[in-house]
Amino acid sequence: MGDDWRELKRMDEEQPDSDTVHARLSWKNLSVYVNNESQILHDLCGYVEPGRVCAIMGPSGCGKSTLLDCLAGRTSKNITVTGDIRVNGRKQKISYGTAAYLPQECDLLGTLTVSETIYYSAKLRLPSNTSAKDLQRIVKDAIEQVGLQDSVYTPIGNWHQRGLSGGEKRRVSIAIALLTRPRLLFLDEPTSGLDSASSFHVVSTLRNLGRFGRTILCSIHQPSSEVFRLFETVCLLTTGRQVYFGNQPGALKFFERAGFPCPTLQNPADHYLHCINSDFDTVKKSLKTVYSLPRHDVDLEEDIYLPMPNVSDVVQTLTGAYESNEKPAVVAHIEEINKQVSGFRR
Numbered sequence: 323m324g325d326d327w328r329e330l331k332r333m334d335e336e337q338p339d340s341d342t343v344h345a346r347l348s349w350k351n352l353s354v355y356v357n358n359e360s361q362i363l364h365d366l367c368g369y370v371e372p373g374r375v376c377a378i379m380g381p382s383g384c385g386k387s388t389l390l391d392c393l394a395g396r397t398s399k400n401i402t403v404t405g406d407i408r409v410n411g412r413k414q415k416i417s418y419g420t421a422a423y424l425p426q427e428c429d430l431l432g433t434l435t436v437s438e439t440i441y442y443s444a445k446l447r448l449p450s451n452t453s454a455k456d457l458q459r460i461v462k463d464a465i466e467q468v469g470l471q472d473s474v475y476t477p478i479g480n481w482h483q484r485g486l487s488g489g490e491k492r493r494v495s496i497a498i499a500l501l502t503r504p505r506l507l508f509l510d511e512p513t514s515g516l517d518s519a520s521s522f523h524v525v526s527t528l529r530n531l532g533r534f535g536r537t538i539l540c541s542i543h544q545p546s547s548e549v550f551r552l553f554e555t556v557c558l559l560t561t562g563r564q565v566y567f568g569n570q571p572g573a574l575k576f577f578e579r580a581g582f583p584c585p586t587l588q589n590p591a592d593h594y595l596h597c598i599n600s601d602f603d604t605v606k607k608s609l610k611t612v613y614s615l616p617r618h619d620v621d622l623e624e625d626i627y628l629p630m631p632n633v634s635d636v637v638q639t640l641t642g643a644y645e646s647n648e649k650p651a652v653v654a655h656i657e658e659i660n661k662q663v664s665g666f667r668r
């Protein structure tokens with residue numbers, strides 16, 4: 323921790339307002355192996371520009387957290403990463419304070435209030451010589467950035483004391499992550515377990531943080547259409563392979579061109595996940611058995627439940643279309659931004 327603090331102090335001295343220093347993150351030919359044997363991510367490419375919020379989406383087990391962990395530089399020992407990960411055009415280890423990582427579950431003390439929680443976290447995370455005035459200012463900024471000004475005296479809450487809602491607790495965790503003024507923010511499923519309104523509030527908060535020039539990446543499971551629209555960039559994975567990477571409206575065109583247009587009035591995120599989630603093949607198999615049984619009073623219309631061809635065929639078509647039509651442009655863009663930023667001071 324001592325080194326981390328020194329690093330943070332150095333950053334503060336060198337970059338008095340690190341909020342204004344931007345981080346362009348890119349990854350190319352990124353593959354990940356477990357125990358040097360089985361491959362769980364295959365040749366992924368992508369980038370996130372400052373001010374943008376990128377959603378990593380895909381079915382359970384497709385590698386969302388693994389990708390996030392690799393990019394944040396926090397993989398476990400049995401994982402081998404190959405490929406090229408760059409921040410502002412340079413291969414570099416992401417240092418303390420430059421990036422913050424929010425795991426799915428963040429433990430907060432239920433008896434403390436919002437301001438106490440953030441204040442004590444600031445005392446622990448910031449250099450020990452931070453003045454009381456600066457500490458107060460940083461805490462106040464963090465609270466304001468996540469929109470918790472009206473709840474500063476509310477206890478976090480626990481099983482026997484009523485407190486914040488799930489979405490508000492998630493925003494407290496985001497505020498804590500902001501204390502070191504990170505330029506890169508990684509969040510593992512920040513909306514898991516939240517209802518659609520709270521999810522919308524959390525992702526809107528992230529979008530707002532993007533306005534300060536932060537580069538934000540988060541994995542997300544099944545966003546509502548309102549939440550999905552808040553993401554500027556989408557990274558769609560299935561079984562560790564890239565199905566789509568690019569801007570969010572572009573995904574609609576990509577699926578349409580590949581022969582799987584999103585039905586009118588359907589949430590695009592649901593449609594994409596339906597197309598690439600192989601669990602649907604298993605469901606179809608079991609439903610076929612149900613359909614073969616004599617029907618009673620329930621009039622099941624098979625077309626409603628089984629509108630798509632086999633997911634494995636769809637995935638093959640989509641990954642092929644991505645490789646040949648989209649990926650070259652993604653790679654060219656990565657090379658372009660890395661060329662541009664390599665001359666900048668990071």
Ligand SMILES: Nc1ncnc2c1ncn2[C@@H]1O[C@H](COP(=O)(O)OP(=O)(O)OP(=O)(O)O)[C@@H](O)[C@H]1O
Pocket residue numbers: 356362380381382383384385386387388389398400401541
């Ligand atoms: N350290 C590890 N050792 C062994 N297997 C791993 C390791 N990390 C990830 N995996 C495997 O890699 C695959 C992808 O896991 P990952 O957690 O990245 O998926 P995910 O998309 O985040 O899933 P979920 O949405 O369920 O959280 C899974 O099959 C998982 O078991």
